[in-house]
Amino acid sequence: MSKSPSPVSVLDAQCPSRLVLDRIADKWTALIIQLLSKKTMRYAELHREIGGISQKMLTQTLRSLERDGLVERQVYPVVPPRVEYSLSRLGRTLIAPLRALCRWSEKHLAELQANRARAKAKRDGAENN
């Protein structure tokens, strides 16, 4: 495939790729895709593994991911119904870029916290003088 310049640009507010970026540049999307990259999971498992996500947010994010064809939802007709989530082929192409963001957050945490503390001290100092 040739790498000719594309008219599609996330910098253009009118370009629909902006909506896609908005969908994937999201903390919950990153965490859900990271978990499903390891295995198919049930709703309750996802809810347990992602600390601090509300049921409403998990349901909403899973629905968007399913609608966009990134996640597949499989319902097994048993009682009570068993519902499992897994990554689609397209969803799997997001594993690497989103994992890179998660790893960055973990790796640079200390540096970022030190920067924040320094900025806060500077601000506080300015207020007291």
Next chain:
Amino acid sequence: MSKSPSPVSVLDAQCPSRLVLDRIADKWTALIIQLLSKKTMRYAELHREIGGISQKMLTQTLRSLERDGLVERQVYPVVPPRVEYSLSRLGRTLIAPLRALCRWSEKHLAELQANRARAKAKRDGAENN
């Protein structure tokens, strides 16, 4: 370096790395860092290049990025003051992961839109039957 398991985990709601992920997994952060990866820019230039960002959102995002030490703000004492933004050393380590997200959005736009349309047609069909 060994790849020993880290106690830092974005999956843990109490881990501060979650806050870092929230900060960087953001559409505006991705766009600002992509632009500053090419050159130092003034506020007005950034505002012009990023279609659809409000002044409030641009100011807020730049302040957070500066506080976290990802962006450096340089004020030149001229009249009117000239203010320039550039990436810090830490900020430059974010170029590659965030560019990957932007490129993904542009590359998979058509597929995602087709999936959305299919999901919508299915939903509409279900409602009419």
